[in-house]
Amino acid sequence: MSSTAPNAGGQTKAEEEDFEPKIIVFCCNWCSYAGADLAGVSRLQMPPYFRVIRVMCSARVDPEFVLRAFQKGADGVLVAGCHPADCHYIGGNYRTRRRIALLRILLQQFGFDPGRLKLAWISAGEGEKFQKTIIEFTDVVNELGPSPIGSSD
Amino acid sequence: MADKIKIAQYWGAGCGGCDVALLDIDAKILDVHALAEVVFWPIGFDGKLADIEAMPDKSITVSFYNGAIRNSENEHVAKMLREKSVVMIAFGSCACFGGTPGLANVTNKEEVFQTVYKDTASTDNPDFITPQTHLKVPEGEVDLPEFYDSVKTLDEVVDVDYFMPGCPPTVNLIALAVDAVAKHVTEGADLPPKGTVIASDKTLCDECDRERVETGRRIEKIYQSYEIKADPKKCLLDQGIICIGPATRAGCGSMCPKANMPCRGCMGPTKAVMDHGGSMLSALSSLLNITDSESKLSEEQIIELMMQVKDPLGTFYAFTLPKSLLRRTVTEKRKRKG
Ligand code: SF4
Ligand code: SF4
Ligand code: SF4
């Protein structure tokens, strides 16, 4: 997840301009949602292609939610939770971390670039980290282009 | 013969096990015989599709369709039997969820043909001749079914009334279905509501009598079942052997754990679950060792921990890939740099 070069893929100019990625962001109520909120009230600029879904804890993000998002054509999914040791429900984010790691292996087996699924730790005070995460993730998804769902039918 | 109901049994992309399973019901087969006349059963006796085609609509009481939909013939017969039958039953895991043949959804027609008609060691086919759906030869014209890119479930191509999961469905579940139909025919009892899965609504773990760790369940390490000698009394998952029981529908009597083997999930997902694999992935991730030093583990260590699950797709979707949310593999158009 290190690439930050904007639109570095091999796509044509036209495709590049037309592509408006659909990005789903799951934010836990106690840290990341507050972080997203802070980014908002601080008027930090971000690419507008993401939709935030608030969940009580990142561990509430059932793998089915992520698979469902990709099934419905999401180009990228970001799961954001409290930093290790900070989860409101003590160990929720540790479960999340395992699930997302395994889900990324699974998605790769399904043929997806695992970069389309990202996990980030964002605290309530980290509005800037939220902004940076969104910018970087949008870059990655832009570079990958539209979701391959339905490509092999 | 006049009062007997008519039943049909067909195999799509299956292994034949489901056909045999129907014969496995011992004395119950006499009930079937007293009640029904088998009008079509390709594995059992010679029957012609044209004869079925000539029958009036809804003249067959029950059709048991086993096997998945792999080619246009499977689909054609499914549609025909649907028209001719009052009740259409998806019989076995292949018809219900794609089953083992459904794992072919990690590949496609082109790759399957490449392997089967070219790459296998015993194949000598330098011109790479593959089956054509239509061919003119001096003797006349021949048609072959079209092989599909993806394996489909029965309910993707026709309206299905009941689902009987299992690879193959067990004798007691078949007996349940036979009884329900018999009661309907002889006593006018209501059939179960449409869409009923003829099995249990619980999870397999509920009917498994192995001892589970009730609080603080955790797995230290994941083993393939051949790597350790499993304790015959304790829950297999607690011993680190991946058992799909927590995500799987009960009804088989937890046959595999009884034989000291982990469940592979042939009964399909439980009622509340959309995706069998996602559900098992969730259950397994929650069990893996979470310790006090957890917050110090790096992301790399977590990946290493989870890499112990060899082949998650094949493990978690061994019977249900075509029925999963993603249904099949996809191909990314672009590769990301670095
Ligand atoms: S469900 Fe199992 S027994 Fe039945 S046809 Fe499929 S593979 Fe064979
Ligand atoms: S995980 Fe497997 S062995 Fe353990 S209780 Fe469930 S079905 Fe039985
Ligand atoms: S234990 Fe699992 S794999 Fe074995 S028969 Fe039952 S559902 Fe199928």
Ligand code: FES
């Ligand atoms: S509450 Fe934020 S990750 Fe659990």
